[in-house]
């Protein structure tokens with residue numbers, strides 16, 4: 001008997017992250033057991049961060065920590081706390097060789113007193129830090145790579161070089177968004193799934209499977225306060241969007257800016273759109289604002305898995321060869337048609 005729509009909804013409601021991952025491992029045979037456990041540990045850490053975020057001033061996590069990270073940005077108390085939560089949860093998990101974070105200058109090798117694994121975890125513990133104090137959506141972004149050994153079976157110490165892999169090598173990527181609801185968006189290379197945290201039972205529940213981004217859109221997101229520093233291809237692209245129905249695009253566009261990449265990507269996954277963070281002539285943005293390894297790459301994998309596109313303006317983001325841990329990059333991602341147009345404008349300008 002075919003189950004009714006109601007029954008299907010009920011079944012979806014009960015599918016927790018654990019059950020979903022076990023099904024992938026056992027029934028579909030497309031998720032190694034160690035990777036499944038690593039994702040569970042990361043998801044548990046995000047639940048912990050979500051709890052700290054929701055307490056806000058009650059938990060005394062609001063405000064500056066009075067320190068700077070490697071990028072010269074003022075660290076918020078929550079940036080530091082989230083980083084510590086992720087390290088603590090993952091270092092004894094037994095599935096990692098090492099981890100790296102926006103908030104740490106160097107990589108962190110799992111100490112010898114803990115069991116080790118073959119994976120590398122790279123994350124932005126708290127994305128959208130400027131939104132913390134104003135109670136607007138923020139998130140945690142993570143990427144998982146595999147450490148490759150020069151000789152099979154031999155285990156060598158982890159180095160920064162191990163992390164400098166193209167995004168195409170990612171075996172999983174995800175983010176948690178701490179907004180009106182806390183959600184976990186995940187890909188292990190088989191589409192994109194959204195899990196919503198049910199605060200009553202403390203579980204991540206599958207609420208959307210195989211998320212798909214519409215190919216066309218009339219919504220864009222860019223910080224236009226840098227307009228005077230923009231290079232010609234971006235100037236051209238945005239001018240055309242603003243010209244709307246009267247311009248070459250022949251339709252009106254709307255604009256949004258949340259100032260947290262997780263929130264922009266989440267909106268795009270939900271209803272389409274394009275997110276742009278180009279390089280510009282300002283010294284601090286010469287190579288871009290967002291970080292390749294723990295912002296651009298995981299988001300690019302998620303966007304591609306949902307049928308969208310992501311480039312650095314010239315090539316597919318996932319094909320960019322990283323050269324350093326905290327490297328910055330220009331980012332164009334979202335609905336395919338728009339990403340293709342803006343990338344084409346960059347290519348024509350060479």
Ligand SMILES: O=P(O)(O)OC[C@H]1O[C@](O)(COP(=O)(O)O)[C@@H](O)[C@@H]1O
Nearest residue numbers: 124126127128129130223259260261
């Ligand atoms: O509004 P701005 O200053 O242009 O920057 C917004 C961008 O900065 C970020 O907040 C950077 O992330 P962090 O908060 O992790 O440093 C992105 O999420 C966002 O897209």
Ligand SMILES: [Mg+2]
Nearest residue numbers: 124126127128
């Ligand atoms: Mg960030």
Ligand SMILES: [Mg+2]
Nearest residue numbers: 102124126127
């Ligand atoms: Mg951050």
